[in-house]
Amino acid sequence: MFTTENLILRGFQDNDLGEILALRNDPLVQRTQTFSAIAPAPSSKYKEYMKTFAEGSALWFSLVHKESLNFIGFCCINLLEAKNRDARxxxxxxxxxxxKGYGTEATRFTVNHAFRYFGLQRISLDVTEGNARARAVYAKLGFKVEGIKRRGNWVDGHWEDIIYMGVLDDEWTEMYPEH
Ligand SMILES: CC(C)(COP(=O)(O)OP(=O)(O)OC[C@H]1O[C@@H](n2cnc3c(N)ncnc32)[C@H](O)[C@@H]1OP(=O)(O)O)[C@@H](O)C(=O)NCCC(=O)NCCS
Incomplete structure (x- = not known):
């Protein structure tokens, strides 16, 4: 278990699954998580899927708000091809x-931890064009745009590009030498 200024970052627990399902069923959240159609997630199937996903992640942090002890979300790292030391x-x-700054706080800690302990050389992600909040967090922390899939996602009655971003281990060290 780790702590940052406002968060506790702990391992996955089965009783997180109800909260994770609720997150998925928030349309504001769901549209950022899938390129499929927006639809309510069926309880048992989705919980089973997320349990497998969480337990299979190389690094999974369930995020708990220090002050209220509410479960507020999760942050994870999944390995891509091992030989490339690349992860998502x-x-x-x-x-x-x-x-409230929690997304920045959790992402910074997780990326830092992943570079420090997992021997990665890059961390990758994709984000939709309309997800300005996520894009602001990634750009602020030093992720760079590496590519764009034009009209990659149909959402809310319009097309959005999918933006591929990444950060390299030496870039991270230069930005955050204390890591
Ligand atoms: C993306 C996410 C993790 C960000 O977490 P958060 O706690 O809201 O992020 P923070 O408060 O740390 O930072 C948000 C930043 O977005 C900026 N922002 C908010 N709305 C914005 C907008 N419309 N346009 C541009 N920037 C915006 C804020 O100003 C802030 O940047 P600042 O600290 O430099 O002022 C959170 O919104 C989330 O979970 N969204 C749903 C899931 C998701 O999108 N995941 C990522 C998929 S790629």
Whole structure:
């Protein structure tokens, strides 16, 4: 278990699954998580899927708000091809906790931890064009745009590009030498 200024970052617990399902069923969140159609997630199937996903992640942090002890989301790292020492970052925070700096705090800690302990040389992610909040967090922390898939996602009656971003280990060390 780790702590940052406002968060406790702990391992996955089965009783997180109800909260994770609630997150998925928030349309504001779901549209950022899938390129499929927006639809309510069926309880047992989705919980089973997320349990497998969480337990299979190289690094999974369930995010707990230090002051209230509420579960507020999760941040994870999933390995891509091992030989490339590349991994994918995922983060989700409940919408009532957006805009308070927690996304930046959790992402920074997770990326830092992944570079420090997992021997990665890059961390990758994709984000939709309309997800300005996530793009702001990634850009602020030093992720760079590496490519764009034009009209990659149909959402809410319009097309959005999918933006591929990444950060390299030496870039991270230069930005955050204390890591
Ligand atoms: C993306 C997410 C993790 C960000 O978490 P958060 O706690 O809201 O982020 P923070 O409060 O740390 O930072 C948000 C930043 O977005 C900026 N922002 C908010 N709305 C914005 C907008 N419309 N346009 C541009 N920037 C915006 C804020 O100003 C802030 O930047 P600042 O600290 O430099 O002022 C969270 O919104 C979330 O979980 N969203 C749903 C899931 C998701 O999108 N995951 C990522 C998929 S790639």
């Amino acid at each position: 970052l995922g983060i989700t925070i409940a919408s009532e906790f957006w805009g």
